Amino acid sequence: MSESLDLSLLKGTPEQRAEVSAALLRTLKTKGCAKLKNHGIPDELVHRLFDQTRRFFSLPLEDKMLAKHPPEANPNRGYSFVGQESVSGISGFEKGLPQGKFVRDIKETVDYGSATDDLVENQWVPEEKIPGYRNFMEDFYDRCFKVELEILAALATALGISESDMVMLHNKAENEFRILHYPAIPASELADGTATRLAEHTDFGSITMLFQDSVGGLQVENQQNLGVFEGVESSNKTDIILNIGDSFQRLTNDTFRAACHRVTYPPTVKVGSDEVIPERYSIAYFAKPNRNASLFPFKKFITPNTPCLYEDITAWDYNNLRIAKLFGQAA
Ligand SMILES: O=C(O)CCC(=O)C(=O)O
Ligand SMILES: [Fe+2]
Numbered sequence: 566m567s568e569s570l571d572l573s574l575l576k577g578t579p580e581q582r583a584e585v586s587a588a589l590l591r592t593l594k595t596k597g598c599a600k601l602k603n604h605g606i607p608d609e610l611v612h613r614l615f616d617q618t619r620r621f622f623s624l625p626l627e628d629k630m631l632a633k634h635p636p637e638a639n640p641n642r643g644y645s646f647v648g649q650e651s652v653s654g655i656s657g658f659e660k661g662l663p664q665g666k667f668v669r670d671i672k673e674t675v676d677y678g679s680a681t682d683d684l685v686e687n688q689w690v691p692e693e694k695i696p697g698y699r700n701f702m703e704d705f706y707d708r709c710f711k712v713e714l715e716i717l718a719a720l721a722t723a724l725g726i727s728e729s730d731m732v733m734l735h736n737k738a739e740n741e742f743r744i745l746h747y748p749a750i751p752a753s754e755l756a757d758g759t760a761t762r763l764a765e766h767t768d769f770g771s772i773t774m775l776f777q778d779s780v781g782g783l784q785v786e787n788q789q790n791l792g793v794f795e796g797v798e799s800s801n802k803t804d805i806i807l808n809i810g811d812s813f814q815r816l817t818n819d820t821f822r823a824a825c826h827r828v829t830y831p832p833t834v835k836v837g838s839d840e841v842i843p844e845r846y847s848i849a850y851f852a853k854p855n856r857n858a859s860l861f862p863f864k865k866f867i868t869p870n871t872p873c874l875y876e877d878i879t880a881w882d883y884n885n886l887r888i889a890k891l892f893g894q895a896a
Pocket of ligand 1: 743745763768775777826827846847848849
């Protein structure tokens with residue numbers, strides 16, 4: 566994966582802004598994801614985000630279950646234990662493939678939304694279990710929202726569409742924020758292909774901003790070489806790893822395609838060996854268009870040569886179509 570892009574240049578001269586926006590678009594279109602540094606969220610807070618995440622997952626299971634996710638997809642809030650959700654149900658979705666074989670994800674997660682969301686509530690463990698946790702997470706969500714809008718505006722510039730239309734489409738912060746823990750596991754347990762850390766998938770929203778620790782194992786499909794998954798280098802956990810989701814693919818009428826990604830063996834561990842794959846933590850912020858917004862492609866992308874590929878659907882209906890496939894398959 567190429568160098569991290571310097572996001573602070575978005576606040577530089579008009580030339581710097583145009584240059585970094587174009588580089589962002591180019592990297593996403595070729596590599597499938599981009600790494601961003603100087604994004605405005607202080608390093609110290611990213612380190613604390615990992616600390617808080619570790620604290621949550623270190624709680625006993627009965628405490629984590631005090632903030633449990635319901636067994637079904639919605640409301641998509643709260644703690645999902647290992648095995649509750651499996652992403653293989655949507656693996657072929659973006660490529661129009663039928664549902665493939667079921668693969669278990671060996672991960673546990675917690676999903677949050679905006680603190681001001683009036684449709685669904687976040688699930689928190691009691692404050693005394695992890696003092697300061699809720700405040701920290703709510704603040705971090707808000708910080709991600711600010712960065713999200715800057716990135717979306719930059720992408721709009723690079724695509725030649727209205728920045729304000731793009732921002733308006735996302736101004737309600739109806740996003741999702743997910744902490745993930747992949748427990749340590751013998752490599753041999755993943756060897757027969759019935760289980761993995763996180764099965765191949767695309768994200769549903771507009772853009773995803775991801776933080777990963779230094780363990781490694783995240784792979785993204787190269788957009789110029791489909792079928793080839795490249796490891797995302799993991800030495801700097803304060804970098805944001807950015808990728809495009811399906812909603813953006815629809816809005817741009819496939820000018821921009823959502824990149825498939827997955828989490829598997831880190832580069833240091835031999836496939837099927839007796840080694841134990843170390844535990845891994847990551848945090849994903851899924852930026853989504855407002856629930857009531859239409860995902861119909863922007864006019865600019867519908868031309869005689871590029872006819873419209875998509876029916877009209879609201880962001881919320883589309884989200885629910887996708888998320889329904891994630892839960893309840895383990896039985
Ligand atoms: O853990 C990771 O690095 C990736 C997480 C991810 O792709 C997701 O939650 O959608
Ligand atoms: Fe993802």
